[in-house]
Amino acid sequence: MHSSSAKDPYFIAKLSSEVTFAGNFIEKECAKCHTPKATIEAKIEKKEVIILSNGFLSESNEFHRFAISGISCTLCHQIKRNGISGNYSVDLNYRKPERAIYGPFIPLYGIEMYRSSGYFPTRSENFLKADFCSSCHVVYTPTIENGSVISYFPEQTTFFEWHNSVYNPEKPCQSCHMKKERFKISTKPGNLFERNAKHHHFSGANSQILSILGKNEGAKRAEEVLKSSAKIRIKSLNINENELEIVVEIENKAGHKFPTGFPSRRAIVHLVVEDEGGIVFESGKILGDGRVVGEDYPERHYELIDSEDEVQIYESVMMSRDGRVTFDLLKAYRYFKDNRILPKGFSFLSAHPDTLPVGVEDDNFSPGSDKITYLVKKSFKKPIKVKVELLYQPISFFFVESLRETKEGVEFRELIKKTDLTTLVDSDETIIQ
Ligand code: HEC
Ligand code: HEC
Numbered sequence: 001m002h003s004s005s006a007k008d009p010y011f012i013a014k015l016s017s018e019v020t021f022a023g024n025f026i027e028k029e030c031a032k033c034h035t036p037k038a039t040i041e042a043k044i045e046k047k048e049v050i051i052l053s054n055g056f057l058s059e060s061n062e063f064h065r066f067a068i069s070g071i072s073c074t075l076c077h078q079i080k081r082n083g084i085s086g087n088y089s090v091d092l093n094y095r096k097p098e099r100a101i102y103g104p105f106i107p108l109y110g111i112e113m114y115r116s117s118g119y120f121p122t123r124s125e126n127f128l129k130a131d132f133c134s135s136c137h138v139v140y141t142p143t144i145e146n147g148s149v150i151s152y153f154p155e156q157t158t159f160f161e162w163h164n165s166v167y168n169p170e171k172p173c174q175s176c177h178m179k180k181e182r183f184k185i186s187t188k189p190g191n192l193f194e195r196n197a198k199h200h201h202f203s204g205a206n207s208q209i210l211s212i213l214g215k216n217e218g219a220k221r222a223e224e225v226l227k228s229s230a231k232i233r234i235k236s237l238n239i240n241e242n243e244l245e246i247v248v249e250i251e252n253k254a255g256h257k258f259p260t261g262f263p264s265r266r267a268i269v270h271l272v273v274e275d276e277g278g279i280v281f282e283s284g285k286i287l288g289d290g291r292v293v294g295e296d297y298p299e300r301h302y303e304l305i306d307s308e309d310e311v312q313i314y315e316s317v318m319m320s321r322d323g324r325v326t327f328d329l330l331k332a333y334r335y336f337k338d339n340r341i342l343p344k345g346f347s348f349l350s351a352h353p354d355t356l357p358v359g360v361e362d363d364n365f366s367p368g369s370d371k372i373t374y375l376v377k378k379s380f381k382k383p384i385k386v387k388v389e390l391l392y393q394p395i396s397f398f399f400v401e402s403l404r405e406t407k408e409g410v411e412f413r414e415l416i417k418k419t420d421l422t423t424l425v426d427s428d429e430t431i432i433q
């Protein structure tokens with residue numbers, strides 16, 4: 001996804017949609033993280049930072065080649081100081097290519113690298129820390145009203161969520177998102193030895209966009225990461241005449257909230273109770289276009305579900321200053337709902353205020369897990385089969401619907417018509433004899 005941060009058709013569609021009401025000036029905001037190299041180069045040359053129209057994405061733009069390489073090797077490896085929300089810094093005092101290039105190792109054959117690329121390899125502890133990722137994985141987007149910025153909204157807080165979890169500091173982002181292996185990090189010089197190095201796949205949960213981009217290996221890796229992220233289990237079953245009580249538990253195994261990141265991500269719990277005569281009770285059935293049966297957006301958080309039109313959906317829902325639900329990043333002022341499952345070790349006392357759950361009144365919504373009780377008041381004939389599934393959608397139906405009718409928006413909607421936007425994370429089932 002890093003190499004595709006500018007080519008990503010979802011990013012382009014969303015950007016074009018936001019620009020229609022917020023104005024072109026907000027493009028430089030998105031450019032900080034999605035087209036970082038072009039942004040830095042354009043600033044050095046005192047040129048306009050703009051992505052759409054005749055901007056970076058247009059082949060005739062002088063910064064096009066920098067833009068389409070996305071978050072590339074030389075961008076990350078020149079980050080000298082971290083910041084949050086795109087406020088990292090790169091050393092501009094030296095003229096390229098005579099610049100330092102940072103990495104986790106003490107350089108042994110640094111002169112080889114300098115001879116062939118002009119960069120001086122330089123050690124930086126920074127690369128082994130989660131703070132390195134916080135530069136872009138904490139996102140505050142401006143809230144725009146009538147063309148001016150009225151406040152900033154915590155659109156993504158992945159690093160803050162991790163910071164307040166059991167994974168801090170022993171398991172930084174790199175330990176889960178970059179696989180460790182022993183290999184030679186360069187083909188030159190020939191006598192270079194192997195080291196404990198890290199693969200650079202940065203797999204997340206978004207297999208759909210990688211498939212659309214034709215990156216099938218990447219999509220497979222993303223699906224594997226997603227399947228390792230959470231577990232769903234039927235914890236207990238209680239049956240008496242005309243009533244079945246089922247307790248379901250979802251455990252978050254990721255290093256931050258599940259789901260985390262971009263606000264269109266969500267997870268849905270699908271439960272089906274069947275007896276001889278067929279389906280007796282079903283909550284959370286997904287339709288072909290990604291809509292969920294029984295969902296009244298935004299569906300509230302549940303501790304107890306006793307009706308088929310109630311469904312548990314773990315998600316963040318944004319609202320504008322006037323209290324209306326919104327899908328526009330630049331109208332978002334506060335969260336209306338945020339019941340995404342907390343990471344293990346999350347402490348309410350030390351939590352960054354922008355990571356606290358919203359709209360959750362539930363005693364067993366705890367760090368690392370959540371429990372839901374289903375109460376089915378119907379008559380059954382044994383045997384009864386109970387099945388639960390945890391499903392993930394990187395882009396909810398509503399985010400697709402809310403894209404404005406721009407050229408890029410229409411193209412994107414056409415593109416994802418053939419894509420299944422729902423992935424199975426985990427499932428469990430039991431039969432009551
Ligand atoms: C998103 C930021 C990012 C990008 C993009 C990136 N790197 Fe890295 N790179 C890192 C981090 C972080 C480490 C340290 C990982 C660790 O050891 O925990 C690293 C480590 C390395 C190392 C040391 C050996 C290893 O694999 O651990 C080399 C060599 C390297 N990167 C080269 C590259 C090259 C070449 C590219 C482009 C193909 C690239 N990097 C792109 C962040 C990045
Ligand atoms: C210069 C900014 C920047 C830095 C630094 C950075 N990222 Fe990212 N990262 C992004 C952007 C932007 C995307 C989304 C690209 C897209 O979807 O279009 C992304 C995507 C990802 C994804 C894939 C998400 C998905 O949709 O599946 C993972 C995983 C990830 N980053 C992990 C990391 C880790 C771990 C680090 C630190 C070692 C890191 N990133 C450092 C900007 C950055």
Ligand code: HEC
Nearest residue numbers: 133137159162173176204205206229254255258259260261
């Ligand atoms: C304990 C392992 C673990 C650690 C530590 C961890 N992650 Fe993740 N990460 C996961 C798993 C599993 C997923 C997939 C589930 C999800 O989306 O929440 C994921 C998903 C993501 C995504 C993709 C979300 C999407 O929309 O596709 C991003 C971005 C990300 N992580 C960034 C980070 C950053 C930044 C850090 C450090 C601050 C970090 N992760 C630490 C395991 C981890």
Ligand code: HEC
Nearest residue numbers: 010011014015029030033085086136137139209260261262
């Ligand atoms: C501070 C860095 C930063 C800024 C600024 C930023 N983004 Fe992102 N964006 C990210 C990261 C990191 C991700 C990946 C998170 C994830 O996968 O869940 C991302 C993901 C996205 C995605 C989802 C892509 C996908 O394939 O699912 C869209 C759409 C998007 N950004 C649009 C925008 C727009 C529009 C703007 C400007 C208003 C913007 N972003 C500004 C860091 C940033």
